Amino acid sequence: MSDRGYRRPRPLSPLREHLRDTFWFAPTAGFVCVFVLWLAASELDDTIVALFQREGAYDRLADLIAFSQDTKTVVTAISSAMMTFIGVVFSISLVAVQMASGQLTPRVVRIFVRSRISKLTLTVFLATFLVSLLVLSSYESETDPRRVVSVPLVQSLLILLLVGASLLLFVVYVSATLRLMQVGPVVDRITRDSLRVLGRMPSGPDGEDDPGPETARVLYEGRSGVLRDVNTARLVRAARRQGVVLRLVPRIGDFVVPGTPVLAVHGGAAPPRRRLRSAVSVSTERTLHQDLAFGLRQLVDIALRALSTSVNDPTTAVQCLDRIVSLLAAVARLPLGTVHHRDRGGRVRLVQEGPGWDELVDLAFEEIRWCVAGSPQVTRRLMAGLDDLLRIVPGERGAALLRHRALLVGTVERTVPVAADRAFALRPDRQGIG
Numbered sequence: 001m002s003d004r005g006y007r008r009p010r011p012l013s014p015l016r017e018h019l020r021d022t023f024w025f026a027p028t029a030g031f032v033c034v035f036v037l038w039l040a041a042s043e044l045d046d047t048i049v050a051l052f053q054r055e056g057a058y059d060r061l062a063d064l065i066a067f068s069q070d071t072k073t074v075v076t077a078i079s080s081a082m083m084t085f086i087g088v089v090f091s092i093s094l095v096a097v098q099m100a101s102g103q104l105t106p107r108v109v110r111i112f113v114r115s116r117i118s119k120l121t122l123t124v125f126l127a128t129f130l131v132s133l134l135v136l137s138s139y140e141s142e143t144d145p146r147r148v149v150s151v152p153l154v155q156s157l158l159i160l161l162l163v164g165a166s167l168l169l170f171v172v173y174v175s176a177t178l179r180l181m182q183v184g185p186v187v188d189r190i191t192r193d194s195l196r197v198l199g200r201m202p203s204g205p206d207g208e209d210d211p212g213p214e215t216a217r218v219l220y221e222g223r224s225g226v227l228r229d230v231n232t233a234r235l236v237r238a239a240r241r242q243g244v245v246l247r248l249v250p251r252i253g254d255f256v257v258p259g260t261p262v263l264a265v266h267g268g269a270a271p272p273r274r275r276l277r278s279a280v281s282v283s284t285e286r287t288l289h290q291d292l293a294f295g296l297r298q299l300v301d302i303a304l305r306a307l308s309t310s311v312n313d314p315t316t317a318v319q320c321l322d323r324i325v326s327l328l329a330a331v332a333r334l335p336l337g338t339v340h341h342r343d344r345g346g347r348v349r350l351v352q353e354g355p356g357w358d359e360l361v362d363l364a365f366e367e368i369r370w371c372v373a374g375s376p377q378v379t380r381r382l383m384a385g386l387d388d389l390l391r392i393v394p395g396e397r398g399a400a401l402l403r404h405r406a407l408l409v410g411t412v413e414r415t416v417p418v419a420a421d422r423a424f425a426l427r428p429d430r431q432g433i434g
Contacts, residue, residue: 020114023122030123031130034162038134041154045138049151058145064153065143071156072139078163079132086125089170093118093177100181103311105301108186110285112177121173128162135159183316187299191323194295197288198330211245211266211351218263218270220256225282227254229289232341232350235263238275239349244268247351252291256282292331293355296363299324307371307378314377317368318432321378324364325385331360332393357393361400369408373415376425377432382408384428 052061097112112118138152179185227250239246247264250256262280263270286294299320306316336357341350355363365382372378386405390398409426416422 021110023113023119026119026123027126030127034127034131035134037158038131038155041158042138042150042152044154045152046150048153049148053146061145061148061151064151065145065148068139068151068153068156069143071160072136074163075132075135075156075159078159079129079136082125082129082132082166086122086129089125089173090122093173096177096181100186103181103305104183104186104316105298105305107285107298107301108180111186111189112180115176117169117173117176121169124162124165124169128159128166131155131159131162183302183319187302187319187323190295190298191326193288194292194327195330197290197292197295198327198334211247211348214247214264214266215244215268216265216270217249217261218265218276220258220260220262220280222258222282224257225255225284226286227252227256227280228283228287228291229281230352231279231281232352234279235276236341236343236349238271238279240343240345240347241275242268242271244271245348245351246271248353251353251355253286253294293360293363296324296327296360299327300363300367303368304371307368307375314375314432317375317378318381321368321381321385322430325388328360328364328389329392331357332389332397336360357397358400361404365404369404369411372408373411376421379408379412379425380427380429381432383426384430387428388430 048064049061052058052064093112097109101107101109135152135155135158138150138155140148140150230248230252235246235248245266247266249261249264256262263276265271286297288294303317303320303324305311306313306320337354339352339354340348341352343349365386368378368382372382383405386401386408390401390405393401412422412425416425
């Protein structure tokens with residue numbers, strides 16, 4: 001694959017990914033920001049009091065003291081109720097996420113964990129609680145305008161502003177959490193993320209160069225995990241400086257352990273370790289960053305759970321098949337398989353294995369086809385999807401679809417004894433049973 005015509009995928013930052021997968025960073029940053037904001041508001045309040053006292057505007061200052069004393073009741077109520085409110089809201093949310101993971105797939109938990117609205121809501125809630133405590137500490141028992149030192153006027157307005165933001169975010173957060181429990185929004189989110197990955201991924205060979213015989217191997221060093229990211233730019237530079245061709249042995253999404261080959265070297269000695277440092281990144285689970293097949297894997301998992309005897313929800317499986325067909329249609333005419341990354345001179349420096357068309361089709365339909373016996377709604381949608389894809393794909397890619405179509409027909413013929421029922425189950429219908 002030539003480097004001309006696409007931009008190499010941006011390498012993942014392990015720190016950035018760690019922060020996105022945690023809930024502590026956003027509240028901590030929020031605490032720091034609101035503390036600085038409270039200090040500025042406190043200084044502004046002191047400046048206002050000093051200004052009024054210098055000008056002798058004691059009547060106006062007395063009005064401000066009365067207003068701040070009125071808001072003290074509100075601030076006290078906020079400080080005492082906010083932590084209880086936070087506990088109740090997020091406890092219910094965690095139960096909702098657990099239900100969604102049980103009905104759909106455990107991987108939807110990652111959507112909640114990485115949700116910006118979830119983290120922003122928690123941050124604003126906790127920041128409101130912190131500011132309410134800080135504002136309460138600013139109130140004085142002295143109410144004489146001539147002797148008072150500080151009147152928390154701006155601070156009171158700040159806490160009221162945070163309360164308003166908390167109420168608004170609460171409504172948005174509840175709406176987002178409820179959508180997480182619905183099948184349609186979840187599978188749509190997975191599909192959109194997968195299409196974004198497809199838009200930035202290099203695809204297919206454009207004239208494959210033979211890298212020559214293998215001359216060395218680089219073994220993996222580090223903790224075991226799923227290969228989630230490859231810094232292709234760094235590997236291309238290292239191979240160019242060494243005058244060799246590197247071939248990535250595992251594929252994105254493979255589980256690697258220390259001591260297993262991670263790079264095969266063709267045409268010379270392996271590049272120094274320092275040039276390969278952080279070129280590959282592992283994690284505890286797969287991500288969509290460079291993993292073209294992971295979106296299909298999630299959709300298939302949801303469909304399989306829906307088709308299990310404990311759930312028995314064929315309509316959800318049909319919704320997943322809708323998105324699976326749309327993803328396959330998006331890659332139907334794209335070159336897939338082995339990717340050849342070239343340097344600025346046009347020479348191949350990195351060979352990376354990717355999923356081919358047949359592998360994607362098998363991933364999309366094989367397991368679902370094993371579970372569709374007795375569910376005409378799913379078999380009809382599956383037949384319609386295969387027929388639609390056969391109209392789209394180039395001729396050489398139709399073989400995999402025809403094979404799955406024939407296997408589906410054979411499965412229905414073996415499991416459905418009545419001829420009329422077989423004909424009904426094999427009639428293509430994009431709505432399943434519309």
